[in-house]
């Protein structure tokens with residue numbers, strides 16, 4: 637399996653007052669989003685120790701007995717929050733209809749940043765291990781901060797003023813999804829993957845992957861699946877369907893999946909990903925950005941509200957009631 641070439645962008649200049657460096661950084665980011673729909677960022681200032689501590693604590697959480705984890709399952713089945721056991725989700729359904737369930741379990745938090753500000757929310761916070769909830773709260777703050785930095789990079793990358801998207805992200809929509817892909821003592825069913833082929837639904841996805849075997853694959857422009865390289869301490873950023881629509885197709889929402897580890901690998905193949913789905917506010921109207929429409933490239937879609945668009949995508953991925 638060959639690797640896909642994804643641009644590595646050091647976003648350090650977005651923490652300085654060097655406007656020229658910021659523009660050059662944003663352009664590199666934008667080129668990558670146009671070419672592959674993916675970029676790898678370094679220089680993001682999310683503390684490495686926080687990422688490592690959270691990763692370790694989540695490993696402890698997912699190793700708890702099922703009864704303890706399932707206490708965090710919302711009463712009605714929703715994909716938007718709580719503990720999602722293995723067998724509930726089949727993400728490739730958004731594309732292919734019936735597919736076997738994904739080989740992962742997840743812990744999801746919906747708009748945790750609003751809860752930190754004291755707003756009402758229906759997230760259930762894990763009581764064990766004890767350090768997990770405080771770590772997720774810190775992670776939330778970092779992801780909210782990074783969401784705003786990414787909005788600024790995106791604005792510049794799309795030839796707009798740097799603060800153009802600030803209003804859309806003043807109160808972003810943010811979902812944290814922590815995913816455990818367990819060891820696979822038995823071979824998966826035919827066609828069954830750790831996470832089936834899918835497009836992300838929303839704005840930009842922020843992914844911290846670990847180096848376990850059986851990882852992220854991206855469908856390249858030639859139609860071939862290629863592995864994404866893992867650069868320690870970096871985040872993978874990718875374009876979701878909403879962002880692609882907002883840019884009138886200029887940025888690509890690329891098909892990706894999480895593949896199974898090779899059966900010949902010995903030892904543990906457990907993989908744990910920290911994912912953040914970052915979006916503009918739910919009520920934001922998504923009409924093609926002015927720099928993305930022209931006489932040659934007229935608007936491909938009518939405007940849509942961000943929240944409505946994403947809810948519809950989630951509905952198709954599961955036979956579930958979506959309540960928020």
Ligand SMILES: O=C(O)CCC(=O)C(=O)O
Pocket residue numbers: 813815831836841843845851852892893894909911
């Ligand atoms: O775990 C990964 O590497 C990717 C997860 C993913 O694609 C998603 O959560 O949408």
Ligand SMILES: [Fe+2]
Pocket residue numbers: 834835836841892
């Ligand atoms: Fe994804």
